[in-house]
Amino acid sequence: MIPIVLRSDVPEPMAVQIAAEIRRLVAAGALEPGQPVPSSRALASQLGVSRGTVVAAYDQLVAESYLVATPGGKTRIHPDTSARPVAASAGARPARRATTAAGMGLGGDHDRRESRPAQLDLTPHVHLPVVVDDSSWREAWRAAATPQQGAHSQPGESVQGLAQLREAIAEHLRLMRSMVVDPADIFVTTGARDGLALVLAALGADSGPQSAVGFESPGYPGLRRVMTRVGVEALPLAVDAQGLVASELPAAVGAILVTPNHLYPVGGSMPAPRRFELLARAEGRGVLVIEDDLDSEYRHVGAILPSLWELAPQSVVHLGTFNQVLTPDARIGYLIAPAALHAGLLAARGDLGSGASAIAQRAVASYLSGGGLRRHLIRRRREIVRRREVVSAALGEFGVQMNAGANAIVELPSHAVSLDVQRSCAEVGVLVGDLGAYWNQPAQGPAQGPAQAPVAGIVIAYGGVDFGELGPAVEVVAREVRRVIPLTPGS
Incomplete structure (x- = not known):
């Protein structure tokens, strides 16, 4: 599946919007030359439209040479599309910098407590680690523990994270989520909690009188406790069936913490109109949006929607982690931050120190790049x-x-x-x-x-x-x- 948002509040027909979104993904580098696209039936099911609507969009893109269709085979991105521009449309989002990642890989912890209770524990706060029974996982750790002679971290890598891991994370996000991320915008963390604490430390006094951070109520409690621990005023925000109620944002907040891809604990996903409304209101007030990517790797029902970061990369911090999908023992996560926050994040990490070991970073980078x-x-x-x-x-x-x-x-x-x-x-x-x-x-x-x-x-x-x-x-x-x-x- 590929992340496409269709809007009912614009005059363009659905087929035109689908074609425009695919052109955008091609221009951004999220869809590469020769890569197969979903079948018309699969994409129609994902988007909730008729198959004929998708067929019409595909036919238009074939006529424009964005797609190439092989009789009896898969429809693919045309092999000569790497330099194609994308036309602006009401439903399209602006393209961003193409990734420089070279590896082939992919990407929560939320640092849930690990325990083995005497009773059978089905409470959400207990997260027994997933057993990764994979020879490539074991080999990645062996190789990481014995790096090649002369392999040393580059200046700044101990603060922001190893370049090979940041590039592998970027490639993972492109392949698994169609997110085009510059590795320079990625900071390695030990998990979602560490990422949030780092962001709050980076904001520091810059938040001025609007020092409070809003959070969803109900919402995931782990990150809420981080705000309390670091001394940030935390304000509960109203939530309905579509997620955080954007129209009720209080004036006192300088940042908000949201989980749009998993409305906790019920599940579900914030629909596209609410995402657009939330981002517009936050940007209009100068509020930083901190997006917790809770359980997105395990999403198995419903359409894949673009992350808030994809919709507004200059005003959203995206928190991700590998501690749920691998093991909390790896202690590897990441955040994606706007350029305006880079200096503050680097200074905060330099003061607080890095909790992610170089060995763990090399191991996870190798596992990602190898497709494990x-x-x-x-x-x-x-x-x-x-x-x-x-x-x-x-x-x-x-x-x-x-x-x-x-x-x-x-x-x-x-x-x-x-x-x-x-x-x-x-x-x-x-x-x-x-x-x-x-x-x-x-x-x-x-x-x-x-x-x-x-x-x-x-x-x-x-x-x-x-x-x-x-x-x-x-x-x-x-x-x-x-x-x-x-x-x-x-x-």
Whole structure:
């Protein structure tokens, strides 16, 4: 799949917009000469349009020699397209610098805690490391530990990250996400939390009176704790079914933290119109957008939408990590930053020191460049889809929601019912998460008690538990939910 956004608020027909987007991707270098494009049926399914609309766009691009169609074979980017310009259109986004990456590779941690509880733990905060049973992964570490004689880091690499890793990350993002990134804009981190802390340190006093950072409520709690730890004022921001409510941004925030590709914990993705609205409002107020790329590598349902960074690279910082898709032990992540922040990031990293070891950087760079992570991700996505089917079979009658990543939620009638299900599951050895915990709930005083989340339910992380234990575990959950729902008044 390729990231294409179709807009209903412009006069251009859908076929014209599709053609314009493919021209843009070709001009930006995201689609290379000879690279196959999705079949008309697959792209139509991704975009939610008729197959005839895609066929019309492809026919136009074939006539323009952007595409070449082989009878009985795949439609590909024309081999002579490397220097083609892209025409501006209402639906197109401006092209950026082409990457200089030479390797062939690909690309969260969110540094979730690793543990082995006595009970079967399906709570989202526990992330058992994925076992990478891959000879190329082991060989990458052996080679990294014994670098060739004379191989030394270049000046500045200990601060920003090894050039070979930054180039491999850029190539990975191009191949897997159609993101065209200049390696010079990439900073190596030890994970998403380290990346956020580095950005906040770089902003420092430059944020002036607008020092508060807004975050989604509900939202992923790990990065929220980073803001509290570094002394940043953190403001909860309203969220609806489409993500952060852009029209309600408070004037006090100088930056906002969002997860547009996985609206946590429900999943789902921020639709294109909301993305455009959010970026326009943030840019108009001079607000920096910090994009947490949570679970995007494991997205297995819905269309692939461009990241916020792709839509506004000069006003968005993109946080990514390999600690979920590989192992937290690697401690390798990255951020993509606008040029205006480079000096501040370099100064902050120089003061704080780099937590990413050169050996780990060389190993991950080698694994990316050799295509090992691409192969691993393909296998892992298939495994998540298989697990998703098990969860759906057990909890489908309760309207279980599984939109992205490897989390599932079941909404329940009340917070009391949710706590009842959590307790009863725990009594028989299955731990599940509390949906209400993902809202920011400051104390309202002893008289009122803690604020209640607007939605009650349970959250299940089904990606880390042993596959053989998953089925019996979710059957336990289904039994306990089935037990309490008939007892709810009005059911």
